[in-house]
Amino acid sequence: MPKRTTLTFTSEDGPRVDSSKLYVYHCKYSGRHAFTTDCDLKKLPRRRTDGAFVLDTNEVTVKLYCTDAGVKYIKRPNGNIERQYRYNLGQLPVAYKSDLNSPLLYVMDGAVTTFSNQNARRAGKLLVPPCISRSEKTGLVELRLELDERSHHCTLSRVTADVVRVHVTGLMNGEAVHEELFDLFSRVLNVRLSQLDMRRAKSSRNRIMTVESLTPEQVYERLREALKKQAANRSEKRQRRHN
Structure with missing residues (x-):
């Protein structure tokens, strides 16, 4: 059973994050905490290939609560083979990188939501x-x-x-x-x-x-x-x- 990996991507020159402007995202299917970031996904650009949200970690801060799931090879309609370094919650992929050295992190379309009942349960x-x-x-x-x-x-x-x-x-x-x-x-x-x-x-x-x-x-x-x-x-x- 792989252990959960907590990864923090941040700009070294970026300002300190105001906690009131943090966005907490959860897996749409399991409800588990996927990541926290200081940007709204809805305002980010998307990849034309698969509609994934593009986070430039030189510009934003994101902390993933996921497991490093290794490499997945995807065959695109044009015949090209794309390599993805996946980050999973359990067996479900949430995000990936095409290059581990790249600042670009891709959050999969339809994988996460800001909705969670966790805080509501605490409040009764x-x-x-x-x-x-x-x-x-x-x-x-x-x-x-x-x-x-x-x-x-x-x-x-x-x-x-x-x-x-x-x-x-x-x-x-x-x-x-x-x-x-x-x-x-x-x-x-x-x-x-x-x-x-x-x-x-x-x-x-x-x-x-x-x-x-x-x-x-x-x-x-x-x-x-x-x-x-x-x-x-x-x-x-x-x-x-x-x-």
Whole structure:
């Protein structure tokens, strides 16, 4: 098991960082602390190749809380082979360098978010992730879903900052998938089918589900409870097999 590596990239001539201007980024999938920096990723340039954010460590300060994952070779559409020195959180890549001696650090597109419930838990409350929000147009709660097909059961997978991930048994574009999703969320959220509606989002893997008569906080709490029950059931099944 590789140990976590803490790497600090900073300009030697740069000014002392004001802690009030620090940005803390977390892995979108695990929620773990990925890095802290004094720049807003949304204001940084991106690579044309893969959309990664480009941090010039001669200009900004960034502290990574990641594991050095070694070299990964990527074949680009033009046939070129690119070498990447990866930085991972667990098995998930977060950032990379093309040259260890270069000041340029690339943060992968879609890898991190500023959303975290860690501080909210300490304060005795829970923040609702951005993937669960109230529509300004309709006033209804909207859930952004991401589907993984060909599972054995239709179940919740996880709630990240960007999406509620769901395993479905059918094909993405089949009517059976819609029925599965309505049945699942009706049970999980404890609402009638008539309180749910759904539309396709940016791709075949994505859906927007709307919920009547619940607040975003209620929706998130019920999703969390369902995920806890699923985890407890899996743990109980493992114990039975071992016994």
